[in-house]
Amino acid sequence: MLSITNVSYSFGPRSIIENCNMHISDGWKVGVIGINGAGKSTLFKLISGELIPDGGSITIAEGQKLGIVRQDIPETDTPLIDIVLAANEEMAALWKATETETDPNKIADIYQRLSDIDAYSAEGKAAALLTGLGFTDDQLREPFSSFSGGWRMRVALAAALFVEPEILLLDEPTNHLDIEAIMWLETYLMSYPHTLLIISHDREVLNKCIDHVAHVDKQQVKMYTGNYDTFELERARSLDLQQKMHEKQEAQRAHMQSFIDRFKAKASKARQAQSRVKALERMSLVDAVIADRAVRFTFPNPDKIAPPMISINKADIGYAEGKPILRRVHESIDTDDRIALLGANGNGKSTLMKLIAGKLGTLNGDVFRSKKLRIGYFSQHQAEELDMSSTPFREMLTLMQKHNPQAKEPTVRAKLGQFGFSKELSDNTISTLSGGEKARLLFALMSFDAPHLLLLDEPTNHLDIDARAALVDALNAYEGAVVIVSHDPNMVERVADRLWLVQDGKVEKFDGDLDDYRAFTIQSRREKRRAEKKSEKKADASTAMPANSNSAPAPRVNKHKLEKMEKDIARLTKEKEKLEAKMAEPDFYTRPQAMIDVQKDYAKVTEELEQYETQWLAAQA
DSSP states (O other): OEEEEEEEEEETTEEEEEEEEEEEOTTOEEEEEOSTTSSHHHHHHHHHTSSOOSEEEEEEOTTOOEEEOOSOOOOOOOBHHHHHHHTSHHHHHHHHHHHHOOOHHHHHHHHHHHHHTTGGGHHHHHHHHHHHTTOOGGGGGSBGGGSOHHHHHHHHHHHHHHHOOSEEEEESTTTTOOHHHHHHHHHHHHTOSSEEEEEOOOHHHHHHHOSEEEEEETTEEEEEESOHHHHHHHHHHHHHHHHHHHHHHHHHHHHHHHHHHHHTTOGGGHHHHHHHHHHHHHOOOOOOOOOOOOOOOOOOOOOOOOSOSEEEEEEEEOSSTTOOSEEEEEEEEOTTOEEEEEOOTTSSHHHHHHHHHTSSOEEEEEEEEOTTOOEEEEOTTGGGGSOTTSOHHHHHHHHHHHHOTTOOHHHHHHHHHTTTOOHHHHTSOGGGSOHHHHHHHHHHHHTTTOOSEEEEESTTTTOOHHHHHHHHHHHHHOOSEEEEEOSOHHHHHHHOSEEEEEETTEEEEOOSOHHHHHHHHHHHHHHHHHHHHHHHHHHHHHHHSOSSTTSOOOOOOOHHHHHHHHHHHHHHHHHHHHHHHHHTSTTGGGOHHHHHHHHHHHHHHHHHHHHHHHHHHHHHO
16 A cells, blocks of 8 residues: 655745645556646655655555666666566576575575566566567667667666566656557556556546546645546536535625625624624635636648649658668548558658658659648657747747748737747747647647648657647647647547558558557567567477487387377467457457456466477477
């Protein structure tokens, strides 16, 4: 159990948390939500001990480990899988002790403890976590230092999951994941056997993985039971009731004040009037509901142009001659298209976006673009290119005057106003803006001239739930075409009506929705793992053969025993295929308990099958 009692924390003069009380029972899956800057990450730092509260106490049940994704893995040439294995400090220490301990009794105790904590299957578990998060088998032995920041965060996430602490804290774990890895993480967290606290702005993740909500708002934390949708409904009812109570009380106050004003000067009514004054003073106030200032913005609608806007004709796309990333791409984009690009990171989605935007040419083939076409392009890296010493107003003024030297201040401020920038906010330096405000500035800059096509490459990374909803509303009201790369399944489902799959050097239309894509991804991953296992077994079998004629002959195996092994392999293969068929059903992940049972059976059958196959291969060798 995790218990937070009367905890307060301030940063300088600003109070972040005041008299917070929260009690979380073992096994709860808690979504910690709130607008950007509400104090969610501060709460995590208080729980983890990184910050010390100004008052109150935080207690964790004795013997329970607390786990959090490390942000500080040092630059090292250690292979990825070894970093994940080292995260379990007890296991790493035990293995190290086996190399130095000489006391036979202690050695026996060490190996017994290793067996108790399932150390012998640890490498397989670590590999499954890393491959689930998008790494290939070949990459597991590559040095950590060879990977970029986003991939390093995946390693840190795998390390936290590998330890399986009794209380796991995850702060925006999906920020560096593609949609395929998010699907895998959702499945993993749904069956996580211990307590989970997760900060996320991904509505789908919250709905699938949590059973409680901790809402951080106005320096307080309030607990709700249920997933995110349940929280929204319950909170809306609560706010509606509060507003009605406020209005009723205001009417009572107005009636009492009216009596006081009418009769306080009359001697016959003076005592009653004075009594009403005291009653009015004693009346506790019910606060009016002040709606959170959820951002609303608007993309300007373009003028009409004849279709197609863009036509890509059998194009090879890449950055170096003779080394295309995408081959023979043959697609077109019309004026009303809403297209989402699917595919794991590294398959070429951003490369295709750069081609469409005109920032990259073809290696072969050609691209037709309408002469009147205007394109607005948002890239997840553009925020780093902004002049931090400038202001939103100066940036927009400079951009607009490049196209129209006569652009005046009212026009510039009106453009910024469409994206939620008041005069005060638009005159702040960009360095002081939050991640979400910088994203909105980029939306304003990319669409100032009412483009016919919006290209959005990971637009939601720094947006909270309200801002993501505002972006979806703005895109659905926009009358031009949209091509989007996003790891937010909710956004893809609500914006896109066409899916393109970018994979294995090809761009193909995907016939289905995201549920179909989820099943397709799971099946593809299984087929890949199956092929890798077969190649590994062939390699093992070849190395098991005698190196020369002088080698000792392998022991003979009874023919009946071999036949029995083959029957067992056939039986287990059928069982495995049946379980795989169940896991590929579209509604499989909507039944958490059934999903857990099937996955347990699948793990057991897979392990037995691998044992029989290994024995059979050894016998054949």
